[in-house]
Each structure stands twice: as structure tokens, then as C-alpha cells.
Amino acid sequence: MSEMTYRDALNLALREEMRRDPAMVVFGEDVALYEGSFKVTRGLLAEFGEERIKDTPISENTIIGMAVGAAMGGLRPVVELMTVNFALLAMDQLINHMAKIRSMFGGQTYLPMVVRMPGGGGSQLAAQHSQSLESYFMHCPGMRIAYPATPADAKGLLKSAIRDNNPVVFLEHELLYNSKGEVPDDPEFLAPFGRANVVRAGADVTIVAYARMTVLALQAAGELEKEGISCEVIDLRTLNPLDAETFIASARKTGRAVVVEECWRSAGLGGDLAHRIHEACFDSLLAPVKRVAGLDVPMPYSREIEKLCIPRVETIVSAVRDVLAASV
Amino acid sequence: METKLRAILSDHELVRLYEQMALSREFEEACAEQYTKGHITGFLHLYSGQEAVAVGATAALHKDDYILSAYREHAQAIVRGAEPKRVMAELFGKATGLCKGKGGSMHLFSPDLNFMGGYAIVGGQLPIACGLAFSAKYRQEDRITACFFGDGAVNQGTFHESLNWARLWELPVLFVCENNFYGIGTEVHRSSALPTVHKRTCGYDIPSEKVDGMDVIAVFKAVKYAVEKVRETGRPQFLEAITYRFRGHSMADPAKYRSAAEHEIWKARDPLPNYARRLLAEGLATEQELEAIRQRCGAIVQEAVTFAEASPWPGEQAVWEDIYV
Numbered sequence: 081m082s083e084m085t086y087r088d089a090l091n092l093a094l095r096e097e098m099r100r101d102p103a104m105v106v107f108g109e110d111v112a113l114y115e116g117s118f119k120v121t122r123g124l125l126a127e128f129g130e131e132r133i134k135d136t137p138i139s140e141n142t143i144i145g146m147a148v149g150a151a152m153g154g155l156r157p158v159v160e161l162m163t164v165n166f167a168l169l170a171m172d173q174l175i176n177h178m179a180k181i182r183s184m185f186g187g188q189t190y191l192p193m194v195v196r197m198p199g200g201g202g203s204q205l206a207a208q209h210s211q212s213l214e215s216y217f218m219h220c221p222g223m224r225i226a227y228p229a230t231p232a233d234a235k236g237l238l239k240s241a242i243r244d245n246n247p248v249v250f251l252e253h254e255l256l257y258n259s260k261g262e263v264p265d266d267p268e269f270l271a272p273f274g275r276a277n278v279v280r281a282g283a284d285v286t287i288v289a290y291a292r293m294t295v296l297a298l299q300a301a302g303e304l305e306k307e308g309i310s311c312e313v314i315d316l317r318t319l320n321p322l323d324a325e326t327f328i329a330s331a332r333k334t335g336r337a338v339v340v341e342e343c344w345r346s347a348g349l350g351g352d353l354a355h356r357i358h359e360a361c362f363d364s365l366l367a368p369v370k371r372v373a374g375l376d377v378p379m380p381y382s383r384e385i386e387k388l389c390i391p392r393v394e395t396i397v398s399a400v401r402d403v404l405a406a407s408v
Numbered sequence: 409m410e411t412k413l414r415a416i417l418s419d420h421e422l423v424r425l426y427e428q429m430a431l432s433r434e435f436e437e438a439c440a441e442q443y444t445k446g447h448i449t450g451f452l453h454l455y456s457g458q459e460a461v462a463v464g465a466t467a468a469l470h471k472d473d474y475i476l477s478a479y480r481e482h483a484q485a486i487v488r489g490a491e492p493k494r495v496m497a498e499l500f501g502k503a504t505g506l507c508k509g510k511g512g513s514m515h516l517f518s519p520d521l522n523f524m525g526g527y528a529i530v531g532g533q534l535p536i537a538c539g540l541a542f543s544a545k546y547r548q549e550d551r552i553t554a555c556f557f558g559d560g561a562v563n564q565g566t567f568h569e570s571l572n573w574a575r576l577w578e579l580p581v582l583f584v585c586e587n588n589f590y591g592i593g594t595e596v597h598r599s600s601a602l603p604t605v606h607k608r609t610c611g612y613d614i615p616s617e618k619v620d621g622m623d624v625i626a627v628f629k630a631v632k633y634a635v636e637k638v639r640e641t642g643r644p645q646f647l648e649a650i651t652y653r654f655r656g657h658s659m660a661d662p663a664k665y666r667s668a669a670e671h672e673i674w675k676a677r678d679p680l681p682n683y684a685r686r687l688l689a690e691g692l693a694t695e696q697e698l699e700a701i702r703q704r705c706g707a708i709v710q711e712a713v714t715f716a717e718a719s720p721w722p723g724e725q726a727v728w729e730d731i732y733v
Contacts, residue, residue, distance in 0.1 A: 105546065131546070137576065139569035142535040146573065149539020152524060153474075155546060157539075172566075176529045177536065185517035185525060186507030187730025222731055245733040 082265055086228070087257040089235035090120045090196075094158065096267045097242045098128050101156055104242065107134035108143060108160030108196070117162045118198050118257055140166045144173035144195060148181065151193040151247070158242060164199030164251060165211050178247045179222030191247045194238070200253040200292055200342055201379050201390050210379035210386075212343040214290075217249045218319045218352075224273060225319040227251040229294035231261035233317055236271025244273065253292040274321030278330065282312035285400050286330040288353055289340040290316040293391060297340055300396035311400060319349065327353070328360045335366035338399045340391055345373035367406035370399045413690050416625060417467075422692050423701070425467060425624050429459040429680050431705040432483035435492055438709045439482065439499060439513075443659045447717070448499045451528075452513050453480040457622075457654035460679035461586050462487050464627025465554065465649075468635055474524050474540045474553040476533040479514035480653075481526035484556065488523045490516065496712035502719035509722045510730065522551075530591075531557060531564030534583070538570050541579040545642070552580040552638045554631075560591025562605050571612040574644040581644040582634050583614075586621060592657040593665040606648035614646050621649030622677045625686075652677070 084092070098104050106124060112135040115122040125133045136143050140161055147157040161167055167174060174195070182190050201210035217225050224246050228234040234252070241248040279294060280301050289297040294315040301311035312334055314327045331337040337357050341350035354369040375389040413422050436454040443452050455462070462483045469475065477484045482499075486492055490506060498505030499513050506516050514528040524540060527533040537555035544551045561567055562585060574581045585605050589596050597603040606616040615637065619630035627649060634645040652674040656663035687693045693701075 134577075137569070137572060139565075139573065141566055142538070142569035142573055145532070145535020145566065145570075146539040146542060149536040149541070150543045150546075151539070152536070153540045153543025153547075155543045172529055172532060173535060177527070177532055181525075182733070183731045184507065184511045184515045186505070186510045188507065188517055188519055190733045224732075 081262040083260055084231055084263050085257065086231045086234045086252075086259050087118065087120055089231040089263050090238055090252065091122055092263070093235045093238035093242070094121065094124060095127065097239055098124070098132065103154060104156040104158065105132050105134070105150065106158050106160070107136050107146070109136060109138060109162040111135060111160050116160065118254065120196070120252070120257075121160070140170040141173050144170040144178060147193045147195065148173060148178050148191055151191040152181070152189055156192045156242065158194040158196060160196045162198070163209060164197035164213050165209055167197055167213060174249070175220050179220050183222060190245045192245045194241045194248045194250050196250045196252060198252045198254045200255060201374070201386070202255050204381055204383055204386055206381040207378040212374060214251060214319055215343045215347065215349040218349050222247070223320065224248040225251065226273065226317065227253070227291040227319060228317065229256070229291050229315050231259065232263045233271050235263050236269055237273070237317060240270045240273055243270070251291065256292055256295070259295070271317065273318045274323050276317060276323040276326040277315045278312060278326065279315045280311065280313040282310040282334070284310045284334055285312070285336040285338060285403055286327060286334045287311050287313045287338045287340060287396065287400065288316065288327045289313065290319065291342070293340040293342055296391060296393050297396055299393045300400065303393065303397055304400055309400065309404065324356050328357060331357045331369070332361045332364045335364055336403045337369045338372060338396065338403055339369060340372045340396055342374055342391060344376050345371065346376050348373050367403045370403045372396050372399045413625065413686060413692060416629065419692055421467070422687065425463055425628070426680070426683055426687060426693070426698065427701050427705065428463045428487050429624060429683065430702050431492070431708060432459045432462065432486060433680060434702070434705040434709045435482060435486060435495070435712070438713060440655070440659065442499070442713060448513070449501070450512050451479070452499070452659045453657065454655045454659070455480050455483040455653070457674065457678070458586060458588060458651045459483060460624035460627050460683070461584070461621045461649045461651055464624040465584060465631040468628050468631035469554055470551065472522060472549070472551040474522050474537070474544070474551065475556070476524045476537045476540070476553070477526050477556040478530070478533060478558055478561070479526055479528040480558070481516055482513065485516040485518060485523050485526070488518070489521045490518050490523065492708055493712040493715035496716040497719045500716040500719065501721070502716055503722040503726070504715070504719040508726065508730070531561035531566040533557065534561070534566045534570035537581055538574050538579055541574070541581045542577065545580060550639070552582055552635060554582045554584060556584045556586060558591065559585060559587040559589065559596050559605060560599070561585070562608060563599060571609060571614055571644070575612045575614050578643050580638050580642055582631070582638055583644060583646045584631070585646070585648045586651055587648050588651050588653045590657065590665070592661070595665070606646060609646045614644050616646035616648065618648045618650065621651030622679045622682070624679055624683050
């Protein structure tokens with residue numbers, strides 16, 4: 081094990097997989113000479129050269145389409161959009177093409193490609209650069225979605241994503257890049273898709289989260305422990321495939337659940353997760369499932385009001401208290 | 409004075425061009441009939457009138473070259489070698505279809521033939537064509553990618569992004585715009601500030617030519633030249649083939665936006681009889697031989713319809729198949 085940042089863990093995953101597979105190429109906005117807007121691709125151009133690490137024009141839709149074609153032609157492209165917000169310019173290639181091609185062509189081809197996109201709010205980047213679009217992708221079948229919470233998962237999930245023969249949307253949280261953690265050194269260490277982690281065991285309430293929300297949920301659980309409240313925290317790790325079994329089993333055990341999502345509440349993924357718990361655990365639940373979500377507003381710039389729009393430790397703590405107070 | 413056909417291709421190849429156009433026409437007209445009978449449903453865009461483009465171009469490409477097209481692509485697939493019966497079965501939605509009934513008319517695909525798909529978002533195939541060309545270049549394969557699209561695609565962002573990218577990365581792509589003058593019902597000059605499509609590539613420093621898309625030999629020669637240029641330079645080339653669809657945009661379109669007079673002018677330029685006359689004039693075939701070809705093509709298409717009718721529907725389990733690996 082080595083301690084490293086989420087950013088360095090992603091960088092190491094890219095390097096290890098580049099060394100392993102000569103069919104892997106990396107291209108995207110400012111990934112080569114500039115070494116990535118968030119420096120995730122630092123040093124790749126120097127190690128692998130300009131044939132394999134390539135800067136592209138700012139043409140998001142075509143970045144994805146290029147990757148689709150390259151994957152169809154037998155390469156293993158890993159592309160980066162500067163932030164997930166720009167995926168909205170590429171939704172045609174992501175949704176109409178990447179996610180459809182295998183099915184609509186009767187399974188005659190597959191697309192081993194990864195689309196890396198930093199995202200999430202909390203950096204005062206205002207309305208156009210602070211979005212959490214995971215529900216948009218989760219709504220669409222035909223692609224996998226990973227969103228790591230820890231440096232270990234950042235490495236392990238990215239390596240799994242690269243080796244996966246399905247197209248993978250790989251989300252990275254901008255506020256987690258500098259977070260540190262222990263990461264296995266084994267170059268064959270892979271984090272499995274479709275298997276949620278019970279990152280903290282507990283008895284009174286289940287908190288379901290992903291990515292930065294998992295970090296906040298763990299902090300909330302720490303605070304609640306001081307009050308004698310025992311929280312079980314589930315980190316989803318991948319949103320497709322979704323490991324519903326793990327959080328359903330946990331909710332059945334504790335009888336209470338809080339679902340935390342960074343995206344907007346309306347039609348957000350938390351509604352789907354909460355519904356799955358209600359449907360599967362109706363008889364075991366002691367209270368309705370509570371959702372903690374981003375507010376349904378375009379993100380404001382000012383620090384003092386931006387923070388109100390994103391789930392925080394205190395909003396999770398408060399939701400847990402509410403769900404414990406309620407009873408059926 | 410036109411060049412003698414024998415100076416361009418062998419007798420056999422020249423007759424084969426006619427046969428492929430005849431097969432395409434027979435196939436499309438049979439599709440129209442089957443649509444009317446309710447055997448083909450959904451959208452159906454027919455290629456009648458444009459045959460010289462697919463046939464002339466495919467003849468000038470290597471078997472290893474990739475081909476992509478839009479949603480008016482039955483002929484492109486069949487000329488490339490897809491079995492008419494499996495294409496017809498796909499249109500019927502049957503399990504024996506080229507894509508197991510998952511794609512239908514607009515999404516034919518046959519990687520064994522390097523036919524890399526029919527795409528139904530206007531302009532959506534251009535970035536994918538560039539990606540395929542990049543993969544071939546990266547792996548140092550001697551193959552180019554030919555990407556067909558209509559005049560409607562030239563105002564999409566993907567058109568401009570892909571042309572820019574193909575030139576920037578020096579990708580071996582041949583872009584072929586099949587200009588049939590109408591994006592559904594909107595004529596080119598009503599949608600494009602510069603309706604002469606081939607002139608638009610100057611912004612991307614891509615050489616381009618215009619060719620008579622109703623003349624199979626002209627298309628063959630233009631594509632052959634362009635493809636040689638792509639192979640020689642490793643850079644993209646662009647062709648605008650001027651053509652005309654004899655039917656509406658789709659079967660749902662009676663094409664009332666076109667005048668009968670315009671239609672008659674283009675009907676007189678029908679690529680099949682015009683090419684037949686040249687074959688006859690140069691003694692490459694007799695009228696009886698051409699009639700026999702048409703009969704044979706008719707029989708192949710009839711057989712395809714029979715096969716499609718007799719084929720089973722996809723089973724319920726197919727709903728969940730072939731989505732993920």
C-alpha cells in the first residue's frame with residue numbers, strides 16, 4: 081500500500097494500463113502538453129509520446145464520436161472532457177451513438193472506451209461549471225458509470241473501466257482530487273463494477289451515497305456516533321451496474337435509510353434508490369426513506385449561498401435525526 | 409466525347425456495375441411494396457435514383473476500407489456484399505435480420521464486410537468515421553474510411569468538427585456528400601448559405617470535387633482518384649455527388665415540395681437506363697442480357713421477401729440481449 085491522492089491514483093491507473101495495452105490511447109481537451117486541466121494526465125505525454133497521448137480541438141461531440149469509432153476499430157480509447165458540464169455538448173454521441181451501437185447493430189460490435197469527466201460543485205465555478213449530471217447518464221441504458229469516493233477506488237475502478245469492453249462514463253469529483261488515502265501497489269488490483277462497499281458498519285440507520293457524498297456521509301456518521309447513533313454507510317462506487325442488493329440488505333437490517341445525492345432532487349437518482357428500498361423493504365422499514373439532494377436551482381457563484389445548494393455534513397446529520405425521529 | 413468504358417474497367421466489371429444498380433433498384437421498389445402491405449414498418453428511406461453513387465463508389469474502394477452511411481443505406485450495404493435476404497429480414501424485424509431485428513432499415517451493420525453502419529442522427533456518422541480512420545492509422549493498416557452523408561448533414565456541428573479534425577490529425581477519410589438537393593423537404597439553398605457544398609471544405613484545407621452522381625462511371629472515376637489521393641497523402645478528401653431521389657424523403661413523404669417538371673428532368677437522367685445505353689452502344693451487353701440481369705435481380709429480391717416472411721420473430725429474451733458485453 082502507498083498513500084497517494086485521488087489525482088495520483090487516477091494517473092497511476094492510466095500509466096499502468098497504458099503500459100499493459102498498446103491499443104490504449106488517451107485523447108481529450110488539454111490532456112497532453114498541458115497535462116490535463118486537473119493534472120490527472122501529468123507525465124503521460126513524456127512517457128508514452130504524442131502518438132498515444134493527444135490533445136484535441138474543443139469539439140466535445142466529436143471527441144466522443146472519435147472514441148466510438150476508434151473503439152469500433154479495435155483501440156481502447158480513454159478520453160477526457162474538461163468537465164462533465166461539457167458532456168451536454170456531446171450528449172448526441174454519448175446517448176444516441178455510444179450507448180446504442182452495440183444493441184442497435186445486433187451485438188455485432190462492442191465499444192471498449194472510457195469517458196473521463198471531472199464534475200461536481202463546491203468550487204465557486206457558478207452555474208455552468210458546477211453541475212452533477214450523474215442522473216442524466218444513469219437514466220440511459222447501454223453504458224457503465226463509475227464514480228469513485230476514495231483514491232483506492234479511483235485507481236481500481238479506473239483500471240476496471242479501461243479493461244471493461246463496455247463504454248464507461250467515469251466521473252471524478254473535482255473536490256476529491258487532493259484527497260489522500262492508501263492505495264494497493266499491485267498493478268493487478270482492480271475494483272469490481274457492480275459491488276457497493278459497506279464503508280462503515282452500523283445498526284441504526286443506513287446512509288447510501290457515492291463519490292464526495294460518501295466522504296460527507298462518513299463525517300456525518302462520525303458526528304452522530306458521538307450522540308450514540310450508529311450509521312451504516314454504503315458507497316455505491318458504480319451507478320451502472322447498480323448494486324441494489326447491498327443497500328437493500330442494509331436498510332432491511334437497520335429499518336431506516338437516508339439517500340444522499342449531489343445532483344438536483346427533481347427526478348434525481350436518489351428517488352430511484354429510495355423507491356427500490358421502499359419496494360424491497362416495506363415491511364422492515366421503521367420510517368420512510370429520507371433524501372438529501374442538491375437544491376433545484378442553477379448553482380449560484382457566491383460562496384455563502386453556493387454552500388446551501390449542495391448536501392453538507394449537517395444536512396445529512398439532520399436527515400438522519402429526522403429519519404430516526406419518524407416512526408411508522 | 410466520353411471515354412470508352414473498356415478503357416476504365418473490364419467487361420465483367422462494367423456489367424457488374426449495372427447488375428448492382430439493378431439489384432439496388434429492385435430491392436428498394438420491393439421495399440416500397442412490402443411497406444404498403446404493412447410488412448415493413450417504422451421509417452423507410454429509399455435510395456431509388458441515387459444508385460450510381462453507392463455502386464460507383466463501392467467499386468472504387470478496397471474490401472478492407474471502412475464504409476459508413478446514414479439512414480438511406482440499404483443499397484450501400486447490399487452493394488458492399490450484405491445478403492439481400494438478411495437485409496430484407498432486418499426490415500421486416502425478424503430474428504434472421506442482419507442485426508437480429510434490433511436495428512431495422514436505418515441501422516444496417518456488417519463488420520465482416522467493413523460496412524460500419526447506418527446512422528440515423530443527421531451527421532452522427534462523421535465523427536465515428538474519423539475515429540475508425542484514426543484506429544486504422546494508429547495500427548498502420550492500409551485502409552481508408554469512406555463516409556457517406558446527405559446534403560442535410562452539412563450544417564450540423566459534427567460536419568465541421570469532423571472535417572477540421574480529419575485534416576488536423578491527417579486521417580485517411582473520404583467524405584462523400586450525396587447531394588440530392590433536399591433535407592427532407594427543405595431545399596439546399598434554403599438551408600445553406602453556400603449551397604455548393606464542395607466549396608465549404610476550403611475552411612478546413614481539404615481538397616474537394618463535384619461529380620455527377622447520376623453517372624456510375626463518373627462516380628467510380630472520381631472516387632478512385634480521391635481514394636488514391638487519400639492513400640498517397642494520408643489526408644482527407646471530399647466529394648460532392650449531385651444526385652436525386654426519385655421518391656420522397658421516406659415512405660411517409662409524398663414530396664409535394666418538388667414540381668412534376670423537376671422530377672421529369674431528373675427521371676430522364678435515371679442512372680440505370682442511361683448506363684444501359686452506354687453498355688449497349690459499346691457492345692458490352694445485349695438487350696437480352698440486360699433483361700436477364702434484371703430478371704435475376706428480381707428473383708433475388710423475391711427470394712429475400714420470401715425468406716423474410718418465413719423467418720421467425722425475435723424471442724422475448726432478445727429484449728435483454730446484446731446491450732452489454
